[in-house]
Amino acid sequence: MSDKRFQPVSGFDLPRFAGVPTFMRLPFAEEGSDLYKKTDIGLVGIPWDGGTTNRPGARHGPRQVRDLSTMIRTVHPVSKTKPYELCNCADLGDVAPNPAGLEDTLERVTKYYTRLQKDGIVPLSVGGDHLTSLPVLRGLSNGKPLSMIHYDAHTDLFEGYFGGTMYTHGTPFRRAIEEGLLDPKRVIQIGIRGTMYDGEDIEWGREQGVTIIEIDEVRERGHEDIMRQARELVGDTETYVSFDIDFIDPAFAPGTGTPEIGGPDTWTAQQFVRGLRGVNTIGADVVEVSPPFDQSGNTAWVGASILFELLCILTEAHKARG
Amino acid sequence: MSDKRFQPVSGFDLPRFAGVPTFMRLPFAEEGSDLYKKTDIGLVGIPWDGGTTNRPGARHGPRQVRDLSTMIRTVHPVSKTKPYELCNCADLGDVAPNPAGLEDTLERVTKYYTRLQKDGIVPLSVGGDHLTSLPVLRGLSNGKPLSMIHYDAHTDLFEGYFGGTMYTHGTPFRRAIEEGLLDPKRVIQIGIRGTMYDGEDIEWGREQGVTIIEIDEVRERGHEDIMRQARELVGDTETYVSFDIDFIDPAFAPGTGTPEIGGPDTWTAQQFVRGLRGVNTIGADVVEVSPPFDQSGNTAWVGASILFELLCILTEAHKARG
Amino acid sequence: MSDKRFQPVSGFDLPRFAGVPTFMRLPFAEEGSDLYKKTDIGLVGIPWDGGTTNRPGARHGPRQVRDLSTMIRTVHPVSKTKPYELCNCADLGDVAPNPAGLEDTLERVTKYYTRLQKDGIVPLSVGGDHLTSLPVLRGLSNGKPLSMIHYDAHTDLFEGYFGGTMYTHGTPFRRAIEEGLLDPKRVIQIGIRGTMYDGEDIEWGREQGVTIIEIDEVRERGHEDIMRQARELVGDTETYVSFDIDFIDPAFAPGTGTPEIGGPDTWTAQQFVRGLRGVNTIGADVVEVSPPFDQSGNTAWVGASILFELLCILTEAHKARG
């Protein structure tokens, strides 16, 4: 049973729209504090979008996901998982980025996650654009390539942009594979779609051994079959989960930088995440929620809902690891 | 054949965006007027959201549903039902609520629907938050428990909130069952989903005999099978239909107080309502349309479209009862 | 291989949000210019909504579709079609309409498309309301009735409005059939739904031989079966394709004048258009995108995405014709 101080504020005590909004209404655990030291799962914001080649705004994602996440209750409706009874979960605040410094930010995030890794805290991150996943992986991999289950409309396996720019939100996983942070043979990308530049990203990925499931295959085979394949692919290896909100159709999640029509609905997205049960997840993120492109907050509400799904998965996996 | 005065204004005569907006462009029938006395089906607004524990605004629902409903034409596209030829339908205006008085409002609405019941008018209501269904049931039940088919993301069977508050939009049907207004064994709730406080509402409901169909079962069995069960459950008993707009996925109907992702699309919602044909419906409502959370009016358009579906059902049932 | 000058600006060179927005970032080919003379497929805007009986704004459609279309890349993700290698495609600008002159505008558009037809340019048009399709057909038919595959929530086969007004966005295809521009036996309408005035439009259409597929049939039979029927119906005759954005459910494309709930999602819409492969398409349009009813631009993004699907179809058909 978890520490009482790690229980979220109940909506029966304080209405869900009230109070200072932390992720899931969890306690805020400052670095080095007593709470921090007892934290198992740390929810962290990475408010940065300096790698965005298209529509910006994901820097505002963590703030709005925090806001909307206060509408999430405490028990999973299907698995009945009670994450706050399984582990000590806390909001660790945001990594301090440099909005005008790409390399500086990559270093700051890397350092932050290296520390978390050392402190034994499993991170559940909220971006930020997808380039933020790269320094997270740098911090977590610890010299050993990780597996990854990746939900997205795009592979993010591009070589470069704008005459040789190697670090953008379209390139993180190419860099991660090149740097040995990911084992491409244990990487699966689900939901890929949208018009293409030339397809070189997919080709390169498949050459490395990445399993890429395009949207028509998603529709044809369904979530159960694909998640069975994903679970088999990663086995019991340490697995990172990256969830780009643009995986979901833009009717459901319009607030994102690079929307692609023809995506899955939110129910399907939920099933995909629920299919992660049993996977040895050692970290996860939800990225690319861009509030300025959906001031209603609906996209952030979808993001917060997926975040809770991931939290249930992470707490179960953490518990399972003992 | 119905009275000529009860025909809606045609879009071929006066464009659909023109004119004073009554529900479905029907005549406004003031209480006690000649029109009122000849009304079979009365469309009524209950502009009140004082039971809302989360995001308010449903008080503005009737106004905007009226506005959007002027885009509805007169013939059902599938059943070919022509409601205005079957019965005399009219807009009765709004119940006068007390925005700052919860108990006062419950009494005002109860009194209003008691009168309607006495006057033999079948009500089709537009909320307002879901607590408004309680006084409607008080007015209609007339000492005999009603059956209910209920579309919603939530059971609304909670015990209480905020240290003992018994009347909120999360509790109406618990109160209704306790008060003997509903026969729980003839109540079916469809579409339940979203994170849970502790599941006590579902447990309590099932103990009373309520049939609760969660969203995964909806997806698995489909609308035809579930509506067959619903029709069997209620048989030919007097049945109330309550349609919470949050039954539908928030991508389709974002303007509501407590959205839950992973819901059905509008086509499925239409099929669920069409499955009510043959049920002895004696009243219905569409609730929880909250215009401030969707200033585009799209949610109200969905609400108006569902309202027409319900109107076809109610007029057919009324005609069938003779 | 196409002329180098007809290549769109790459998002790797100039970010997708930058530059003067032409359709698909193609070159602008002024009438009579050298580029114009070499153009195979001309993308044309018809910014006019004077035939709109309900909510206006489609006059702003071409502008916003141009804006959003700059996010489209160059290769089709499923068919791998590279339209810009198959044909010379260009943005021809907008037809100059008369916002306050219905008949004048019909003449202007007819004249414009008559010229295009004479100049051998295959038009891919962006409306504008659906009445704009009528003068396009007048320009293209050249005395020989065309076939048509038509995606829409409405038949647009009405006789007239407002006491005898024969030209509105609800009547273009009745006029086109009456004028001999379309062969009704080779016309198929897919996606029809929504409440009805009296059904006379559908009756009349079926009497002429038009194949009308209502939404429930769409759901039941699926896109593959229906498109097989469509392809068989038109055979190798010259076929026009008209895509009303309200074919798609308003959750996905809210910015339109006459939304009807219960429509297909965008993935399904894409499959329907992809099913046009092999059809002898000699022109196409996307109409009824009304930006003021969706200032986010999401509807225009859907419109631009469908436009690219149609462009792939048109370029393949053009290439196939030699």
Added chain:
Amino acid sequence: MSDKRFQPVSGFDLPRFAGVPTFMRLPFAEEGSDLYKKTDIGLVGIPWDGGTTNRPGARHGPRQVRDLSTMIRTVHPVSKTKPYELCNCADLGDVAPNPAGLEDTLERVTKYYTRLQKDGIVPLSVGGDHLTSLPVLRGLSNGKPLSMIHYDAHTDLFEGYFGGTMYTHGTPFRRAIEEGLLDPKRVIQIGIRGTMYDGEDIEWGREQGVTIIEIDEVRERGHEDIMRQARELVGDTETYVSFDIDFIDPAFAPGTGTPEIGGPDTWTAQQFVRGLRGVNTIGADVVEVSPPFDQSGNTAWVGASILFELLCILTEAHKARG
């Protein structure tokens, strides 16, 4: 003292967001009804924007102004005028326009206002685009040129558009002067601003004797001095008042078709209308509120507030005439 049936519903009885929205919550008086026959001041909607050369949507103006007008109370805060005690005021509904027929609509509106004039009802109209003022003047002038006080950013004195189109929302007052409906020497236009085509409209107006006050003069002289001039100019002649919402700066009233920056704020606009006291006003309008360009309803709220100011002026003038 006015008839009791002409009192608006009080916000103390029925909350201001409740009920079927008529203008100012006044009774709806159907043509020919007993109420109609006793009506002194008729509020009328003209939901038509077929003369709009730029951004459409004013056809939705009357509907949204009705909605917002239910927030207006009954007593003027400065003059203490109680319009509903001075005269019988009623909502007469909307003139039925033809959205796809410019000339047809001009005739319909002319006929409607000719009848009102004959029936002795003073009209207070809500547009609609500014072309709607032309048929109103045709109905009211009765062979005798009227005076006019006109608040606007534009003169609406243009000769024609698009190669000879004589009837647009930029031309009504040129036509009215040409037709002898207005006496140009007793016409004053206040607030003119914005970039110019060539200035021919202003030149022509001044040649006819129209007094045109551009925005810098408005700022310099102030409302008191200008309204003194306006009152002197019209003396005790029958005077029409036309208020284009774009007179006000677009920060205050963005929902309009042709906004021009640098306009007066709403307080100043109120003072300008209040300066009409003592003028022999025989009709007035508020035009060019375009809800799709301000879905918040704020512009309609400004429009409704100005409408009440005009209603106070009209009822006082009507009372004064006996």
Added chain:
Amino acid sequence: MSDKRFQPVSGFDLPRFAGVPTFMRLPFAEEGSDLYKKTDIGLVGIPWDGGTTNRPGARHGPRQVRDLSTMIRTVHPVSKTKPYELCNCADLGDVAPNPAGLEDTLERVTKYYTRLQKDGIVPLSVGGDHLTSLPVLRGLSNGKPLSMIHYDAHTDLFEGYFGGTMYTHGTPFRRAIEEGLLDPKRVIQIGIRGTMYDGEDIEWGREQGVTIIEIDEVRERGHEDIMRQARELVGDTETYVSFDIDFIDPAFAPGTGTPEIGGPDTWTAQQFVRGLRGVNTIGADVVEVSPPFDQSGNTAWVGASILFELLCILTEAHKARG
């Protein structure tokens, strides 16, 4: 010099859009904590709108003002006041209201502010609707009538609504005067405007001795003269300041429940608050920010900016009292 722990996070260290949003990026001081005990000025949210007779949503005010307040820097641009060097300021979180219980909420808030008063913390509150000011005054007055400087479009001195409802956001100051919480002869209300029910509120107020400055007087005399009068009126008595966001014109602050056009701009509003220098302020509030009516957050940005103005005033007054 204040405690170092009470310094807000700098925008040079952590970007202004990052981090868990507390008011002004101040530390969160939980009741009873060490920080709490050292707090001089406590910023408190009262997220409740159960007294709202018109458009709801002010319950969401504190959350969004917190969000936007993170863009406020630390030094006043005119007075050069550095509030965080003068006093220990902290975010105390929100009072837990009962969204479905009016009287319960009044008691909860009264109890909360009674405690604050006892603990010697000067409150700067963020509503919530204006009824929340009543229990704040009950908590602060301590048996001795306070003075009040009140910025608002409305007097909030109404007797009752809806047939005898005595507690709404239109009645707090009538109740406060009746209960002896305010000394009406030392109450000044500035900015009053908008159409009136019957003027009884103003009459009653003036009979009690309240100084009521209507908007035309505000425009005529200007802020300096009026604030001189206000300062003289309250002298050195303990003075509460209540700032209803609808004091400001709705073009600047549209997100509020009862907007009235013709109000002052934000620069003028700033001058009015700056005129409070030297007043013995013992508490203040900003109320009626309703985010659902301005999802852009602009109104909350105005609210946060005014909040900082008030914080400077309160810290100076607190410092002056020693």
Added chain:
Amino acid sequence: MSDKRFQPVSGFDLPRFAGVPTFMRLPFAEEGSDLYKKTDIGLVGIPWDGGTTNRPGARHGPRQVRDLSTMIRTVHPVSKTKPYELCNCADLGDVAPNPAGLEDTLERVTKYYTRLQKDGIVPLSVGGDHLTSLPVLRGLSNGKPLSMIHYDAHTDLFEGYFGGTMYTHGTPFRRAIEEGLLDPKRVIQIGIRGTMYDGEDIEWGREQGVTIIEIDEVRERGHEDIMRQARELVGDTETYVSFDIDFIDPAFAPGTGTPEIGGPDTWTAQQFVRGLRGVNTIGADVVEVSPPFDQSGNTAWVGASILFELLCILTEAHKARG
């Protein structure tokens, strides 16, 4: 008289919402083309916001300003300037930035403006965040410090951010002064306001000799007096004009990254720009229009209107220089 090819498309020929949107509907002049060689004044977009420390989105500014600028007509309403008769004006398109490369972008822009300077084209630029003005000045200064008249809420004279980041949108003019691009004694900044970090930016500026006019001085002295001072300060030296849209109050121009309340209205802003007549302007910009924070386009409309004011100034100055 200017070349006929440089005339904008007339709104009388092609409605203002139609056509491919270039700045002011001017011809697009590709680098090196014949048109380019004859261009006197080049309108250029710099779609980049990588220096933004707060809310991003200004990268979308040029696109939306182009869109809205098509509503601008051709003659100045007060000065009667006809810019297109004075000079050859053209849209030169956008500088290609690197969204993920700060230094790369600074170089690209510098190179672009160096070329323009060499080619004798006077640039009128649309940002983009304010850091883009730095490379423009690098391109234009040509070794000789320029004078500058600068309208803004902020000095943009900060030393650095985030631990030593020297290039952000808060630092361009400090860098420009340090690099000798501007002569601080001939720089005037008008409109400065908003809460301060520590005031070091203002202090440093004043030490260098920069004339800084804070908002209260603007209100007190008025635009005429301040612009007289500005004209005297720069004399007949080569002067750059930089117009940050946040100079204007956010009620009028909400779509910007760092809004500050209490700013001037648009009429006042127009007078300030009109006061530049006679100044030897050799370039100008409008920056910080951020469409995602105002999807209505109203801010871009303000930006386009100011752009036309600046164009009139630049063409007159260019003409005057012969």
